Amino acid sequence: MRRHHDMGGLAAGPVEISEHDYAPWEKRVDAIMRLLSDNKRRLLRVDELRRGIEDLGPGAYDQLSYYERWISSITNILIEKGVITVDELGRAIEDAKAHRREAHP
Amino acid sequence: MSGIQRHRHGHAGAPPHRHPPQPDLEDAPYTDCMAMTDAVAGLLIKKKVFTAGELRRMVEIIDSKSPAAGGKLVARAWVDKAFKKRLLKNVNAAAAEFDIDAGPIPIRCVENTAKIHNVIVCTLCSCYPRLLIGLPPDWYKSRAYRSRTIREPRAVLREFGTEIADGVEVRVHDSTADLRYMVLPMRPKGSERLNEKALAKLVTRDSMIGVTRLEDR
Amino acid sequence: MTARFAVGDKVRVRRAYPPGHLRTPCFIRGKPGRVTQVIGAYANPEELAYGRKGLPKRSLYWVQFRQTDLWPDYAGGAGDTAVVDVYEHWLEPAAARTRK
Numbered sequence: 001m002r003r004h005h006d007m008g009g010l011a012a013g014p015v016e017i018s019e020h021d022y023a024p025w026e027k028r029v030d031a032i033m034r035l036l037s038d039n040k041r042r043l044l045r046v047d048e049l050r051r052g053i054e055d056l057g058p059g060a061y062d063q064l065s066y067y068e069r070w071i072s073s074i075t076n077i078l079i080e081k082g083v084i085t086v087d088e089l090g091r092a093i094e095d096a097k098a099h100r101r102e103a104h105p
Numbered sequence: 106m107s108g109i110q111r112h113r114h115g116h117a118g119a120p121p122h123r124h125p126p127q128p129d130l131e132d133a134p135y136t137d138c139m140a141m142t143d144a145v146a147g148l149l150i151k152k153k154v155f156t157a158g159e160l161r162r163m164v165e166i167i168d169s170k171s172p173a174a175g176g177k178l179v180a181r182a183w184v185d186k187a188f189k190k191r192l193l194k195n196v197n198a199a200a201a202e203f204d205i206d207a208g209p210i211p212i213r214c215v216e217n218t219a220k221i222h223n224v225i226v227c228t229l230c231s232c233y234p235r236l237l238i239g240l241p242p243d244w245y246k247s248r249a250y251r252s253r254t255i256r257e258p259r260a261v262l263r264e265f266g267t268e269i270a271d272g273v274e275v276r277v278h279d280s281t282a283d284l285r286y287m288v289l290p291m292r293p294k295g296s297e298r299l300n301e302k303a304l305a306k307l308v309t310r311d312s313m314i315g316v317t318r319l320e321d322r
Numbered sequence: 323m324t325a326r327f328a329v330g331d332k333v334r335v336r337r338a339y340p341p342g343h344l345r346t347p348c349f350i351r352g353k354p355g356r357v358t359q360v361i362g363a364y365a366n367p368e369e370l371a372y373g374r375k376g377l378p379k380r381s382l383y384w385v386q387f388r389q390t391d392l393w394p395d396y397a398g399g400a401g402d403t404a405v406v407d408v409y410e411h412w413l414e415p416a417a418a419r420t421r422k
Contacts, residue, residue, distance in 0.1 A: 025143075
């Protein structure tokens, strides 16, 4: 069985040579990962991040963007490890959305 | 997707041009993943896993990394044989000679010659020497690049406007494990009179990935 | 710890297709290659991925493959190669005639 992310050698179309400036939220995701995995904290390893991304499954893997995959994996693993709970995460997400609505009506 | 989109069209060597700016970031939709990012950051700060200041500083560090750091190393390697030897052995140590912190993950440098043209890919995810030369371009992380570069490198290089002669070996490195890679591109002909600083300015990110060569002058 | 393989050794990547987190891409499994560098010893990512220590460390090698060995329809130069970082436990000595 070949896992979905293991794509070396598969057929694909032309490389779309485009790039975008990274959005602030994407850099935040990267920064969160670097802090979580540094020597001071060692809460998450790159290997765990990758495993979490691979385990998102083919649908999510293809539909989510690069840093969307990252934050999904990071969040799942933090829940798995008990660093955050599902309950507090759910509340915090709703708070974040409400805060955003107030700031940008 | 927020941020300015850039597409490369046309022939080899043409720099990417910028499209008209996208709507302001504030106007961009606030997606579930963006909300999750803010939520997770807030929780981790609340739980004192890190401080808001540490997070801000880390974003600044990310912003501070650029291909210019790699350019400095390449230019020095072109003019100083002993440094080149050190660079090919251990990029992180070589970078430290310039007070550049390339991070703990080992970076290796592979040298392009008249006989060998190297190109870097990570088929399994998108490993890239980010702590040295900054975040990778979207295309490096794309399905098409990750799938095809290992199998038909010359065709992919052609899409970047790069043609490698038959007698030259195209060597694709798949960074599957603990190392990251950068290419030491060949010094362009006609650059003999340039000083090290000017040489460093010639070096492009794409030449350090290996999808382009630096044009002779 | 000593590395099992040395530079110049002809090796073959094991044919196995387990689930889990692996850093041995499918396109090299079962393929013959040559060790061109002994990079060092690293903790096993297959275990690190699940929060375990991944010890004992495994030797990591540069294994160079001829593109014509990897892809039956390879259309590039005959001398083209691919170099992949491969962990020792995925490598076997390449099948050779017994020389006794």
